Amino acid sequence: MITQTLVQYFAKTPVRNPTSISYKDISIQIAKTLFNSGIEPFKTTPSLLSNLNSHITHLVLSDTNLPPHACLHFFNFLRQNPSLYSHRPDLQAHVTLICRLHEAQKFAEMKKVFNYIVTDANLRCSIVNLISLIESGNQQPKFVEKFCDLLFRVYADNRLFEDALGVFDYMERSGLKIDERSCIAFLLALKRCDHIEMCFKFFRKMVDANVEITVYSISIMIDGLCKRGDVEMARDLMDEMVVKGIKPNLYTYNTLLNGFVKRKDAVGVNEMLSLMQRDQVAYNVVTYTLLTDWYGNSGKMVEVEKMFDEMRERGVEADVHVYTTVISWNCKSGNMRRAFTLFDDLTERGIVLNSHIYGAMIDGVCKVGQLEAAEMLLKDMQRQGLSVNEVIFNTLMNGYCKKGMIDEALKVMAIMEKKGFEAGPFAYNTIASGLCKVKRYNEAKKWLFTMMERGLALNTVNFSTLIDICCKEGNLEEAKWLFEDMKMKGVKPNSFTYNTLIHGYSKKGNIKQAYRLKCKMEEMGMTPDVYTYTSLIHGERVFGKLDEAMILFNEMIEKGFIPNAVTYTTLITGLSKEGRSDEAFRLYDEMIASGLTPDDKLCSSLVGSLHTAKS
């Protein structure tokens, strides 16, 4: 048996002896055939390659009589032809081909070949190993630099970050010039994978390695910092770049503007706008999108429309993003008429509709309780060939829940899961809060527990909802326990969570604990807001401490918070009940003046105050 196998083996293996033709001769023959007739002869007569081995492949590919593109054809032929499996190019062949392609400045093709290397477990190896396979001699001077640069990029594109860093370090060690543009590709790849920390580390490395730093990479870092919530640090980085003589551009300003808008930081927003004015950087459609969002979020719909008009007056063409933002804010403020006008408008302008736009519209009609309209929009978007995604399903579920139509919401959830979208934290939370609203607390909790049982971790919102349910049940013990549990599990409470608990304790009359939590949230770097104060005011008021409530009210105004209808209603009701009708009416006037609408109950309690007035 053994001998037979050996015989077969030797029959296939070309013997290298003086009487048979040498590897060199075979390679020259192959190269000649390739040169004269291309790849065709090898396709029709595979036996032409019967003597092929890796050494010959290498010789063919490095034959300078054969132009690089012919080498590439030959290489691809060997790679792709299943019958030539045993002749697949080895690592050396790849490197040789890369060298040849470089001669012809075929960089894109070089990248492809690098891609074959890095995506093949059998070929991947260290940079030093790869470099050792480059034949010394007739290479162009900058070849190794380009070789490393492209490899670095290909690693970055394939998210092989450690390998990319290996190349970077090699280049630095060897004194090769590192191209900023490649570093940018690496930074962006890292950012897309949410490896923000690694981004910063790498940026430091770039600086240390004396890579030329321009506004591009700095803007990327500024964005990374903003997205991480370090807007201050981002701002400092911009100042640093100015000191070093690098001018911020529209991208830099928009990035920071976005950071401040998202943080609802009016000082920051205004500062960016004045810097843009100083540097005469004109707004583009992105700037206008950010500004409409800013005003929308501040409840200034007039300003939103003003920005939208100004944009068009200045000849900045509207796109689908800015339309979505303006439509979305009109939906949120209940102006569906305007939203539909804009929706028609953008269709007329030939802007291609997408699921974001439909998402905003569907949410808008849901918010005004028009579920039939929502279903129509849903059909409409499907007619346009847009598939219903998870966000749309969640939006629709939310619409039904807000109407108390839990069963309908659950039907949507079932359809969603049938379409292959597993219900996530959003969906579960929507159902739970819907059930909570109709006081079906046990079922509400059950859904969130089910979510856990299905292996999904509760997030901050889910925990907040759960805590809210417990508070509404009056079970503060459980609420407290959940609050501790979430912290233990590493889920960070946010100001919503604190407000929920503060509201729970205030309602129960445990005002001390409520104040303690207010201090705690301040310690944690969160600012108490209108909801915090309103809950505390309500707590004080209900338990007869009306003066304490007024102190809180003044404190919140001093801190610049605008009281809402609930705040006013609470206080006015309290004052009325105690017969302090003058004060009650003063607040009522104030409330009307700030554009808030009182409900019927409030009016009757005001009237009541006149009867109990202590004059």
Place this chain on the structure above:
DNA sequence: CTAGGGTTAG
């Protein structure tokens, strides 16, 4: 090469 849009909790 770098920036922007739709859904959830009080």
